[in-house]
Amino acid sequence: MIPSILPTYCRAPLSFVKGEGIWLIEADGRRFLDLGAGIAVNALGHAHPALVATLTDQANALWHVSNLYQIPQQQVLADKLVAASFADTVFFTNSGAESCELAVKMVRKYGFEQGQPDKVEILTFGGSFHGRSSAGIAAAGSEKMTTGFGPLLPGFVHLPWGDHDAMRAAITDKTVGILVEPVQGEGGIRPLPNVCLKGLRDLCDKHGILLILDEVQCGIGRTGKLFAHEWAGIEPDIMMVAKGIGGGFPLGAVLATEQAASGMTAGTHGSTYGGNPLGCAVGATVMDIVADPDFLAKVNRKAGLLRQKLEELSTAHPGVFESVRGVGLMLGIKCRMSNTEVVNAGYAHQVITVPAADNVIRLLPPLTITEDDIAEAISRLDTTAASLKATWSHSSFPGPGLCPCPDRRQGRNTWTISWISIKPHQTRCVIWLITQNQWKPHARGGPRANRMTNSR
Numbered sequence: 001m002i003p004s005i006l007p008t009y010c011r012a013p014l015s016f017v018k019g020e021g022i023w024l025i026e027a028d029g030r031r032f033l034d035l036g037a038g039i040a041v042n043a044l045g046h047a048h049p050a051l052v053a054t055l056t057d058q059a060n061a062l063w064h065v066s067n068l069y070q071i072p073q074q075q076v077l078a079d080k081l082v083a084a085s086f087a088d089t090v091f092f093t094n095s096g097a098e099s100c101e102l103a104v105k106m107v108r109k110y111g112f113e114q115g116q117p118d119k120v121e122i123l124t125f126g127g128s129f130h131g132r133s134s135a136g137i138a139a140a141g142s143e144k145m146t147t148g149f150g151p152l153l154p155g156f157v158h159l160p161w162g163d164h165d166a167m168r169a170a171i172t173d174k175t176v177g178i179l180v181e182p183v184q185g186e187g188g189i190r191p192l193p194n195v196c197l198k199g200l201r202d203l204c205d206k207h208g209i210l211l212i213l214d215e216v217q218c219g220i221g222r223t224g225k226l227f228a229h230e231w232a233g234i235e236p237d238i239m240m241v242a243k244g245i246g247g248g249f250p251l252g253a254v255l256a257t258e259q260a261a262s263g264m265t266a267g268t269h270g271s272t273y274g275g276n277p278l279g280c281a282v283g284a285t286v287m288d289i290v291a292d293p294d295f296l297a298k299v300n301r302k303a304g305l306l307r308q309k310l311e312e313l314s315t316a317h318p319g320v321f322e323s324v325r326g327v328g329l330m331l332g333i334k335c336r337m338s339n340t341e342v343v344n345a346g347y348a349h350q351v352i353t354v355p356a357a358d359n360v361i362r363l364l365p366p367l368t369i370t371e372d373d374i375a376e377a378i379s380r381l382d383t384t385a386a387s388l389k390a391t392w393s394h395s396s397f398p399g400p401g402l403c404p405c406p407d408r409r410q411g412r413n414t415w416t417i418s419w420i421s422i423k424p425h426q427t428r429c430v431i432w433l434i435t436q437n438q439w440k441p442h443a444r445g446g447p448r449a450n451r452m453t454n455s456r
């Protein structure tokens with residue numbers, strides 16, 4: 001029988017009842033260190049006093065009013081975003097997916113208004129994620145997200161991630177824009193090199209097309225700048241924002257230059273809840289805190305410390321972790337073992353991380369994380385990794401036929417096993433032996449189904 005909640009998520013057996021800063025408290029009283037922050041949403045941690053005060057004050061005054069009327073809280077937030085960015089204008093949404101919908105409409109309307117109604121194609125890089133709306137899945141284009149949901153919204157061209165030459169070659173007189181995430185989140189914490197972002201900006205300028213950046217996950221201080229593209233010293237024409245801007249309250253936005261937004265006149269777009277007083281009041285407080293250069297300087301300092309400690313952790317557990325990547329407090333650890341097994345093992349040690357593609361676990365802690373929290377995070381991840389190694393050595397060695405390693409007796413004291421994802425629901429084991437003080441892959445087993453998989 002279908003559950004009363006549509007089963008589109010494969011949920012962990014955890015039920016949190018309270019949040020305090022970086023901590024989530026389970027119904028049974030256990031305290032979990034939250035390094036996922038609701039997938040980059042709780043930018044200021046849980047129940048930040050300034051956000052609670054803002055939300056409470058606004059809730060006591062006015063919750064909702066239609067966009068048929070002036071909404072002063074919206075004006076305040078729009079002015080802050082315009083003052084702090086490349087943008088001349090802002091439309092408020094409630095989520096990243098809605099921001100994607102508007103970004104796609106806006107760029108196509110721009111082409112139309114230029115007298116080129118056939119200019120509708122948007123070029124994207126593989127591995128991207130733009131939400132689960134019809135435009136979002138068509139833009140990302142992956143089989144996993146689109147299968148069974150056809151016919152898909154046409155007009156998206158998918159190119160290999162980071163392949164600048166392919167991007168250049170794909171531009172035709174039908175192309176209206178390029179849409180990329182400066183740092184892919186779901187795609188496995190993959191930062192586009194600054195030189196690539198600059199190259200994309202140049203391409204757009206050369207061909208008179210628009211650069212659309214999806215900063216839903218990497219924006220709002222996550223990378224140590226207010227917006228991730230600032231690291232490359234470029235500006236987009238349109239930018240999608242959500243997640244961190246509401247600090248946990250559903251809020252999103254599309255920021256644009258006057259030129260890019262020129263087709264979006266009265267009646268061309270709307271949203272009942274977008275820009276409601278509650279969300280915008282909270283967003284304004286988030287901006288006051290996160291856009292402060294001192295706050296961002298602290299994010300960068302803490303990010304440097306966390307990165308260094310994670311590199312040490314990864315080196316200390318070569319059978320579990322392979323490498324660390326990312327920018328600021330948007331960090332990923334590529335795993336040798338199955339990433340979902342690492343995330344699940346973390347739950348036993350009361351630490352929360354988030355899986356992503358390319359066998360990565362994501363660390364997206366609140367930007368307010370402290371040095372003590374970082375020490376606690378490393379200690380819990382260390383215990384998690386150690387527990388996984390112990391499990392492999394003593395009980396989880398796969399049965400005969402699965403792992404045909406001829407030398408496994410001989411290497412008894414120096415081998416370890418890791419799991420690599422080969423398909424979303426399948427892993428393959430690899431045996432590592434220490435040879436000349438270095439872990440080297442020695443033999444690999446056949447595919448097996450994951451014990452638990454994640455839904456995203």
Ligand SMILES: Cc1ncc(COP(=O)(O)O)c(C=O)c1O
Nearest residue numbers: 095096097129130131185216217
């Ligand atoms: C880069 C990016 N774009 C868009 C979205 C969709 O946002 P939402 O889930 O709020 O619709 C996400 C969500 O993870 C995202 O990471």
